[in-house]
Amino acid sequence: xxxxxxxxxxxxxxxxxxxxxxxxxxxxxxxxxxxxxxxxxxxxxxxxxxxxxxxxxxxxxxxxxxxxxxxxxxxxxxxxxxxxxxxxxxxxxxxxxxxxxxxxxxxxxxxxxxxxxxxxxxxxxxxxxxxxxxxxxxxxxxxxxxxxxxxxxxxxxxxxxxxxxxxxxxxxxxxxxxxxxxxxxxxxxxxxxxxxxxxxxxxxxxxxxxxxxxxxxxxxxxxxxxxxxxxxxxxxxxxxxxxxxxxxxxxxxxxxxxxxxxxxxxxxxxxxxxxxxxxxxxxxxxxxxxxxxxxxxxxxxxxxxxxxxxxxxxxxxxxxxxxxxxxx
Numbered sequence: 001x002x003x004x005x006x007x008x009x010x011x012x013x014x015x016x017x018x019x020x021x022x023x024x025x026x027x028x029x030x031x032x033x034x035x036x037x038x039x040x041x042x043x044x045x046x047x048x049x050x051x052x053x054x055x056x057x058x059x060x061x062x063x064x065x066x067x068x069x070x071x072x073x074x075x076x077x078x079x080x081x082x083x084x085x086x087x088x089x090x091x092x093x094x095x096x097x098x099x100x101x102x103x104x105x106x107x108x109x110x111x112x113x114x115x116x117x118x119x120x121x122x123x124x125x126x127x128x129x130x131x132x133x134x135x136x137x138x139x140x141x142x143x144x145x146x147x148x149x150x151x152x153x154x155x156x157x158x159x160x161x162x163x164x165x166x167x168x169x170x171x172x173x174x175x176x177x178x179x180x181x182x183x184x185x186x187x188x189x190x191x192x193x194x195x196x197x198x199x200x201x202x203x204x205x206x207x208x209x210x211x212x213x214x215x216x217x218x219x220x221x222x223x224x225x226x227x228x229x230x231x232x233x234x235x236x237x238x239x240x241x242x243x244x245x246x247x248x249x250x251x252x253x254x255x256x257x258x259x260x261x262x263x264x265x266x267x268x269x270x271x272x273x274x275x276x277x278x279x280x281x282x283x284x285x286x287x288x289x290x291x292x293x294x295x296x297x298x299x300x301x302x303x304x305x306x307x308x309x310x311x312x313x314x315x316x317x318x319x320x321x322x323x324x325x326x327x328x
Contacts, residue, residue, distance in 0.1 A: 001044070002022060002041060002044050002045070002048060003022070003025075004017065004020055004021060004022060005021045005022065005023045005058075006021070007021050009286060009287070010286065011144070011147070011284075011286060015051065016051040016052050017052060018052055018053060018054060018142075018144050018147075018286060018303075019052060019053070019054035019055060019056050019142060019286060019288070019296070020048050020049075020051075020052040020054070020055045020056070021055070021056045021058065022055060022056070022057050022058070023058045023059050024057075024058065024059035024060045026059075028060060028061065029061060030061060031061055031062070031067045031070050031071065033061075034060045034061055034062070034071055034074075035070055035071060035073075035074035036074075038071070038074040038075060039074055042075065042076065045075070045297075049297060049299050050233065050234050050299070050302075051234070053142075053144045053145070053146075053298070053299050053302035053303040054142050054144075054296060054297065054298045054299065054302075054303050055296070055297045056288060056294060056295075056296050057294065057295040057296070057297070058291060058293070058294050059293065060293060060295065061293070062129055062131075062293045062294075062295055063131070063292075063293060064131070065094035065095055065098045065131075065319055066094075066095065068098055068127070068129040068131075068295065068319060068321065069094075069095045069097045069098045069321065071127075071129075071295060072097065072098070072127040072129075072295075072321040072323070073097060075125075075127075075297070075323065077124065077125050077323025077324045078323065078324045078325070079096070079097050079321075079322070079323070080123045080124075080322035080323060080324060080325040081096060081097070081322075082099050082322070083190075083193070084121075084193070084325060085116055085119070085121060085123075085322075085325075086116065086119035086120070086121055086191055086192070086207070087116050087119065087186070087191070088172065088174055088175070088185070088186040088187075088191050089102060089186065090103065090178075090179075090185045090186055091103070091320075094319060097321045098319050098320070098321050099319065099320055099321075100319060100320070101128065101307070101318045101319060101320045102307060104307075106134070106138075106309060106310045106311065106316065107309050107311075108309060109249075109306070109307065109308060109309045110245070110249065110306045110307035111244050111245040111247075111248040111249045111278075111306050112141060112143050112244045112245060112281055112285070112304040112305065112306040113241075113242045113244060113245035113246075113304055113305070113306065114145070114240050114241060114242065114300055114301075114303075114304050115300050115305070115322070117226070117227075117240055117241050117242045117328075118170040118172070118223065118226070118241075118242040118246065119223070119328075120207050120208060120223065120224070120226070120327060120328050121207075121325055121326070121327060121328075122300060122325070122326055122328065123300050123322035123323060123324065123325060123326070124299070124300060124301065124323055124324035124325070124326050125297065125298070125299060125300060125322070125323035125324060126297075126298045126300050126305070126320065126321075126322055126323070127295060127296070127297055127298075127320065127321040127322075127323070128140065128288075128295065128296045128298070128305075128318055128319070128320055129293075129294065129295045129296075129318065129319050129320075129321075130290035130291065130292060130293070130294045130317070130318050131292065131293075131317040131318070131319060132292060132314060132315065132316060132317040133290040133291060133292060133314075133316060134290075134310035134311070134312055134314060134316035135310070135311060135312020135313065135314045136310060136311045136312050137308050137309055137310035137311055138290065138307070138308055138309075138310030138316045138318075139287035139288055139289050139290065139307075139308045140287070140288040140290065140296070140305055140306065140307055140308070140318070141285040141286065141287050141288070141305065141306045141307075141308060142285065142286050142288060142296075142298065142303050142304065142305045142306075143281055143284050143285045143286075143303060143304040143305075144238075144284070144302060144303050145232070145236075145238030145239045145240055145301075145302055145303060145304065146232070146236040146237065146238050146239075146302070147284050148238075148239035148280065148281060148284055148304070149229060149236075149237050149238055149239045151280045151283070151284060152239065152276070152277060152280055155276055155280060156273060156276055159270060159273035159276070159277075160229070162263060163228040163229050163241075163263075164228070164229040164237075166225065166228075166263040166264040166265050166267070167225035167226055167227050167228055167263070167264035168225070168226055168227075168228045168241060168243065168261065168262065168263060168264055168269070169222055169223050169224070169225055169226070169261075169262050169263070169264055169266070170222070170223050170226070170242065170246065170260070170261060171220060171221065171222045171223075171259055171260045171261075171262075172220075172221055172260075173214075173218050173219070173220050173221075174186075174187065174188035174191050174192075174218060174219045174221060175187045175188070175218050176188070176216055176217030176218045177189075177217075178190055188200055188218070188219050192204070197213075200219070204219075204221065207224075208223065208224030209221045209222060209223055209224065210222045222259075224264075225264025225265070226241070226264070226328050227240055227241070227328060228240070228241045228243065229241075230301075232301050232302055233301065234302070236302075238301065238302060239304075240301065243261060243269075243274065243277060244277060244278055244281055244304070245306070246260070246261055247261060247274050247277075247278065248278060257269060257271065257274065261274075281304075287308065290316075290318065
C-alpha cells in the first residue's frame with residue numbers, strides 16, 4: 001500500500017487526488033534503494049497513476065542526471081529518445097534517456113500542452129526531475145485532461161463536440177538546418193531522421209503530413225487530423241492536444257490562428273472557443289513548486305504540463321525522460 005501525503009492546493013476528488021504525492025520517509029537513502037523501492041511497488045504505482053494522472057515523488061535521493069536515469073528506468077517503460085520524436089525543439093542529452101526540458105528564456109512562459117500532441121508520435125509517460133530550483137517562480141503547472149474536458153463541455157458544449165468529432169490540424173515549420181541557438185531550431189533532417197529530400201518526403205507521407213518546401217530550404221508541414229479529445233485507458237474522456245500552447249505561445253498565432261490551427265476538416269476554429277479554453281485551464285491547474293530532488297511522473301494521456309517564467313541568478317535545472325512511444 002502506498003502512503004500518500006497531502007499538500008496545499010491539491011485537487012481532492014471523490015476517488016483520487018491530483019497530483020498524488022509520495023514522500024520518502026527517510027528509509028530510502030541511496031539510488032539503489034530508491035530503484036528497488038519502485039520495483040517492489042510497480043503495480044500499485046501504475047494503479048495510482050491511472051487514477052491520478054500525475055505522481056510527485058519527494059525526498060528521494062536524486063541529485064544528478066545519472067541518478068534520475070536509473071530512477072526513471074526502474075519503472076520499466078521502454079525508453080523514447082528525443083531523437084526519435086518529431087518535435088523540432090532543441091534539447092541537450094545528458095544520457096541516452098535523460099535530456100534538458102524546454103530551454104526557452106527564463107522570462108518566457110511555456111503554456112500547457114500534452115507532450116508532442118501536435119505530432120503523430122508522442123510519449124505515453126513523462127518524467128521530470130528538478131536538480132536545481134529557480135530562485136523565484138519556475139513552477140510547472142499541470143492540468144488533468146478529464147477535468148478540463150468536463151469544464152469545457154459545460155461552458156461550451158458545441159465547441160467541445162466539434163473538437164471531439166473533427167479533431168485538429170497543426171501547421172509548423174521545420175528549419176533547413178539545425179540551429180542550436182533557437183528554441184525551435186531542430187532542422188528537418190534531424191526531426192525526420194533523414195538525410196535528403198526524397199527520404200523526407202517519404203517519411204512525411206508515411207506519417208500523413210502534407211508539406212510545402214520553402215525558398216530557404218525549410219518545410220511548412222501540416223498534420224493529418226489529430227485528436228483534440230480522446231478516451232483514455234481509464235475510460236475517461238480527456239482534453240488532449242497542443243491547442244493552448246500553440247494559441248498562446250507560437251509566434252503570431254493568437255493574432256491570426258487560422259490556418260496554423262484548424263479543425264481536422266480544415267474549417268476555422270472559433271477564436272472565442274480558443275480564448276475560453278485558455279481561461280478555463282488556469283482555473284484547473286496545479287503548480288508543482290519544485291524542490292531539489294523532486295521527480296514528477298506524468299501520464300501524458302491524462303495530464304498536460306507547462307512551465308512558469310522564473311527569476312533570479314540561479315539557473316533552474318529541470319531534466320526529462322520519456323517512456324514508451326505511441327501513435328495517434
